[in-house]
Amino acid sequence: MLKLFRILSVLCVVMTVEGAFAQQRVVMPGEDGRVAAINFEYFPSRQYAFVWRNWSLVDKHHLADVMQTSVENVELLAEQMGLPSKQKIEPEWATTRGYITILRRNWHLLPYEQITQLIGMSAEELKYRLNEDDFLYEKLGSMKPWCEPLRFSEPTAEELAAVKQFKADVAPLMKEALHPEEPRFGFMREFDKVKKSKGVVEDSQSEKGFEIRMIAPYFADYGEPLLDKELSSYPEELFRRLQEAGVNGVWLHSVLRTFVTAEGGFPGDERAQERREGLQRLVDRASKYGIKIYLYLNEPRALHKDYFYDNAEREALAGPVFGDLRSFCTSKPEVLEWMSSSLESLFAEVEGLGGVFTITASENYTSCASRPQAHAECELCSQHSYADIIVGVNSAIERGVHAGNPDAKVICWDWGWPDKECEEIIARLPKSCWFMSVSEWGKPIERGGIASTVGEYSLSAVGPGPRALRNWEFARKAGLKTLAKVQVNASWEMSVVSSVPVLDLVARHADNLSKQSVNGVMLSWSLGGYPSENLKLFQNFQRGDDVEQELLELAQQEYGKRVAPTVREAWRVCSESFENYPFSMNTIYSAVHHMGPSNPIYTTPTNYRATYVVGVPYDDLYIWRSFYPTLTYIDLLDKSAEGFEKGVALLDEAQQRVDCTHRKALERERGRMEAVRVHLQAGVEQGRFIHSRNLYLKDMEDKQALKQTMREALKNEKALIVSLLEVSTADSSVGYESSSQYFYVPLDLVEAYASACYAERWVEQLAD
Numbered sequence: 001m002l003k004l005f006r007i008l009s010v011l012c013v014v015m016t017v018e019g020a021f022a023q024q025r026v027v028m029p030g031e032d033g034r035v036a037a038i039n040f041e042y043f044p045s046r047q048y049a050f051v052w053r054n055w056s057l058v059d060k061h062h063l064a065d066v067m068q069t070s071v072e073n074v075e076l077l078a079e080q081m082g083l084p085s086k087q088k089i090e091p092e093w094a095t096t097r098g099y100i101t102i103l104r105r106n107w108h109l110l111p112y113e114q115i116t117q118l119i120g121m122s123a124e125e126l127k128y129r130l131n132e133d134d135f136l137y138e139k140l141g142s143m144k145p146w147c148e149p150l151r152f153s154e155p156t157a158e159e160l161a162a163v164k165q166f167k168a169d170v171a172p173l174m175k176e177a178l179h180p181e182e183p184r185f186g187f188m189r190e191f192d193k194v195k196k197s198k199g200v201v202e203d204s205q206s207e208k209g210f211e212i213r214m215i216a217p218y219f220a221d222y223g224e225p226l227l228d229k230e231l232s233s234y235p236e237e238l239f240r241r242l243q244e245a246g247v248n249g250v251w252l253h254s255v256l257r258t259f260v261t262a263e264g265g266f267p268g269d270e271r272a273q274e275r276r277e278g279l280q281r282l283v284d285r286a287s288k289y290g291i292k293i294y295l296y297l298n299e300p301r302a303l304h305k306d307y308f309y310d311n312a313e314r315e316a317l318a319g320p321v322f323g324d325l326r327s328f329c330t331s332k333p334e335v336l337e338w339m340s341s342s343l344e345s346l347f348a349e350v351e352g353l354g355g356v357f358t359i360t361a362s363e364n365y366t367s368c369a370s371r372p373q374a375h376a377e378c379e380l381c382s383q384h385s386y387a388d389i390i391v392g393v394n395s396a397i398e399r400g401v402h403a404g405n406p407d408a409k410v411i412c413w414d415w416g417w418p419d420k421e422c423e424e425i426i427a428r429l430p431k432s433c434w435f436m437s438v439s440e441w442g443k444p445i446e447r448g449g450i451a452s453t454v455g456e457y458s459l460s461a462v463g464p465g466p467r468a469l470r471n472w473e474f475a476r477k478a479g480l481k482t483l484a485k486v487q488v489n490a491s492w493e494m495s496v497v498s499s500v501p502v503l504d505l506v507a508r509h510a511d512n513l514s515k516q517s518v519n520g521v522m523l524s525w526s527l528g529g530y531p532s533e534n535l536k537l538f539q540n541f542q543r544g545d546d547v548e549q550e551l552l553e554l555a556q557q558e559y560g561k562r563v564a565p566t567v568r569e570a571w572r573v574c575s576e577s578f579e580n581y582p583f584s585m586n587t588i589y590s591a592v593h594h595m596g597p598s599n600p601i602y603t604t605p606t607n608y609r610a611t612y613v614v615g616v617p618y619d620d621l622y623i624w625r626s627f628y629p630t631l632t633y634i635d636l637l638d639k640s641a642e643g644f645e646k647g648v649a650l651l652d653e654a655q656q657r658v659d660c661t662h663r664k665a666l667e668r669e670r671g672r673m674e675a676v677r678v679h680l681q682a683g684v685e686q687g688r689f690i691h692s693r694n695l696y697l698k699d700m701e702d703k704q705a706l707k708q709t710m711r712e713a714l715k716n717e718k719a720l721i722v723s724l725l726e727v728s729t730a731d732s733s734v735g736y737e738s739s740s741q742y743f744y745v746p747l748d749l750v751e752a753y754a755s756a757c758y759a760e761r762w763v764e765q766l767a768d
Contacts (some may be wrong), residue, residue: 026123028112029130029137030144037108037145038606038618042751042758044162046109050150051077053105056178056747057093058118066110066118069152080155082167082174092185094120096223099129100136100741104615105748107140111147133222134253134526134739141611169757170750173725177746180729184745187498187733188219191237197244212409212434212483212520213539214249214294215242218498218529219738222253226278227271234282236289241531243289246539247523249354250286251294255301260342265313266328267303276349283352292354294409297397299358300339302327302365319381320374322365330367330393331380339393340400347404355409356401357436357522360393361416367393370416387424390417398430411436411483411522414471426474435475436483436522439463439513447582448632457491457525457588459502460581462509464516472518483520484513488538489528492588492613493581495737496596496679497672498530501647504575506534507551510541526739533558559669560662563654567669570647570654574673577643582636584626591624592617592686593637596679597720598735598744600755601689603762605697613740621690624683634687637680644677671727675734678724685720689713689759696766704768711763718756725749 043049047067054063055078064071075085092098099119106115116123130137155163220233234250242250259275262268269275283293302325308314319329328335347353361370368374368381369389375381381389398410411434414422426435443454443465454461464472464484472482488506489499513521523535537554551571555564590610592599595617602619610620617624625633651670658666692709700706725746728734735743 026127028123028127028144030142031112033144034146035143037147038602038608040108040600040755041604042166042600042755044155044159044166046150047152048077048081048159048163048166050106050109052081052083052747052751053109054102054118055083055087056745057089057098057102059089060087062118066114067150067152073152077152077155080160080163080167082170084178088183090184096221097185097219098741100133101743101745104140107616108145109147110150112144114149129223132255135612139612139615139740141609141615166754169754173722173750173753176725176729177750180732180746182730182732184732184742187731187736188235191235191241194237194240197240209542210519210521210539211481212249212411213247213523214251214520215247215523215535216526216529216738217250217252218531219736220252220529222526222739224275225252226275226282228278231278231282231285234285236285238531239286239289239291242535243291245531245535247531247535248290249292249294251296251357251522252282253526254295254297256297256299256339256342257301259346263338265311265315265317266338267307276346279353280350283350283354287352292352292409294354294411295356297356297358298360298363298366299393299397300328300330300335300366319368320377322371322374325365327365327368327374329378329380330389330396331378331384336392336396339396340403343397343400344403347401347408349404353405353408355411356397357411357413358394358397359413359415360390363416369393386418386421387428390421390425391428394433395430398433402432409434413437413485415485419467422471423474426471426480427478429478429480431479433480434483434520435471435478435480436485436520437468437471439468439484439486439509440465442467445583447580448628448636450628450632452584452627454583455585456485457487458493458583459487459491459500459505460493460578460583462505462512464512469516472516476517481519482517483522484516484518485522485525486513486538487525487528488523489530489532489534490524490737491528493578493583493593494676494679495527495594495613495740496735496743497675498733499528499532499534499672500578500676501571501669501673502575502578503534503537503551503554503571504547505578506537507541507547510538511545511547514541514545527737529738530733558662559654559666560659563658563662563666566650566654566657567666570650570673573643573650574647574676575643577640577646580636580639582625582628582633582640584628586623586626587628587633589613590617590620592683593679594737594740595743597682597685597717597724598748598752599682599686600752601686601714601717601759602755603693603759605694619686619690621687621694624687630687630691634684634691637683637687641677641680641684644673644680647673648677668731671731671734674723675727675731678720678727682717682720685713685717689717703766707763707766707768711760714756714760714763718753721749721753721756 040049060074064074116126225233257267258269259272260268261272305321305326308318317328319327367389368378369386394412401408401410413436438456440454440458440463443461445461475482494500552568555567559567589612606618608618610617610623689710692706696706
């Protein structure tokens with residue numbers, strides 16, 4: 001009997017522990033999905049793909065742990081593909097600075113439990129980042145492909161034959177890929193030491209200059225940069241360089257609840273004081289260079305609906321449920337007062353904090369005005385107009401900020417406001433607020449005979465557009481100062497270089513704004529924060545300046561008088577061709593140009609929808625082309641790339657004459673120009689291949705012609721890969737964007753080359 005009692009006792013303990021574990025288990029987004037992951041058919045098997053894709057990013061001992069095998073087995077797989085047994089891995093890959101790149105490349109290879117092990121995050125932290133790191137889960141497609149756990153297995157005879165072919169395919173590119181001239185993240189080293197300033201830009205308050213000139217930091221960590229005691233995302237040299245380029249403000253993403261402690265039914269964070277102290281250090285560092293720090297506010301952030309469950313104090317503050325989230329109802333005075341008091345405390349404690357800018361519609365779920373469905377369903381908010389809610393939130397923010405620091409700026413952005421609501425909202429904003437609008441929004445364009453309008457993130461369409469002009473006029477009548485939000489360095493049209501060399505377009509936009517009595521500019525969203533010549537050009541413009549003279553003087557300053565006319569001509573041809581870019585919001589967010597030739601060639605349709613910015617374009621030509629007919633889309637990209645090809649030829653000629661002082665800078669400019677060309681042209685070649693592949697698989701006529709088009713596209717694509725490998729291994733900034741991290745690393749380009757070789761053999765096996 002005693003023995004039976006002990007057995008039952010042990011069983012009870014086990015069941016209790018298992019029950020507790022089940023209650024604590026983190027439910028990951030899309031973990032129950034059953035859509036099959038892609039089979040990357042050019043790899044011998046999934047285990048080979050896993051080792052290849054992680055070899056230059058993750059230590060082989062860790063790869064062995066994930067696969068539950070020996071290091072020797074991992075080395076065997078690597079050696080069979082032509083990879084060396086010795087790895088050289090940059091330390092940044094083990095930090096949050098590289099985890100998105102690692103996550104993306106394993107999304108179709110591993111289930112969640114192995115992904116968390118690989119990137120060294122708990123399931124809880126990964127879930128938080130998927131949901132909160134700038135819509136990361138949406139950028140990965142809002143679904144998790146289904147993968148079985150990956151375990152090592154002895155290669156079959158078929159796999160050994162396939163890996164022999166794979167090794168032969170990649171052999172020509174391996175030396176350059178494995179021994180880059182500049183390691184990944186190497187571009188950040190140029191900011192390690194503070195150099196002597198060449199000249200300080202005066203902070204102009206005159207009517208001729210932009211009073212606020214604000215930009216995002218070039219490579220700041222998105223997650224928790226303020227908890228880093230060294231503030232390594234914001235090196236002092238970056239502020240010095242930004243000051244030289246005319247910048248006097250830097251902004252960072254913030255979530256208000258992380259700066260306060262929990263109070264009543266409102267959320268807070270145990271590390272709030274650490275963040276405040278980090279923010280003060282950042283403000284002090286920036287102030288040495290005349291730069292103010294601004295916070296981006298999108299408040300009050302909704303929380304998971306479980307936060308409010310079975311808690312009367314929290315329930316009293318709650319608004320409608322939207323998906324898994326529930327809002328704080330801003331029609332309840334306590335909610336607006338919490339925002340005001342939290343900001344008052346923050347701005348009173350952090351001395352010298354420059355201000356805030358707000359997004360009060362769309363983006364994250366915040367007030368009921370951020371989601372039309374919530375506005376209609378909320379008992380209190382449905383009794384108020386849309387304008388009432390937007391004005392109420394902005395006014396609460398203004399009260400808090402100015403109670404804490406009367407000199408701080410409160411900038412209200414009209415992003416997401418319906419056009420019909422703008423006049424009333426602007427007229428009712430507090431008179432101490434500034435008003436901001438996207439300059440190019442609503443700009444009519446016609447490309448390839450297709451008429452449309454620009455949304456945002458456009459370098460190819462020069463603002464201002466009618467929406468901004470109208471809303472700025474409303475603001476002036478209301479007595480508010482105005483800002484233009486622009487993209488000066490890079491945009492989602494082309495995000496893979498630190499600055500796109502289309503300086504005629506930049507100059508034209510700056511010239512247009514200088515004539516509009518705009519008081520300030522926000523020079524970038526999360527991308528485009530490099531202290532570049534584009535920034536210098538934009539900031540230098542005053543009313544009445546001669547565009548041509550400014551461009552020639554900048555070329556002389558950056559590259560020397562000897563080659564300045566040639567560089568200036570290269571900028572012109574690039575700018576003219578970029579105006580052919582097939583602009584649409586679907587295209588800039590989801591087309592292949594972010595991944596360029598690193599996107600593999602798929603001989604079998606994936607049936608996956610192209611994802612959003614940070615994700616993968618797959619072979620979804622339908623989304624890439626948006627409302628453009630397929631051949632029109634391809635032709636426009638071809639015309640866009642043509643000017644950059646001419647520009648590169650001009651810079652190649654200039655390199656024969658440039659003086660030693662400017663040689664390295666010219667090489668970098670040539671590399672950026674070539675990278676843009678290659679990424680645009682990759683859209684052309686992949687578009688041609690996919691279009692012809694799809695027609696062939698639909699059993700269309702003239703199969704010989706379709707096969708020939710595919711052959712030519714693959715040949716051209718391989719040449720693009722070789723060119724981009726040369727450029728990106730020489731300049732580690734190519735392919736990097738702060739919120740997306742690296743779109744590709746050198747071995748990804750080699751992988752894409754292998755996929756093209758596989759596709760060439762596939763084409764030859766097709767019947768005529």
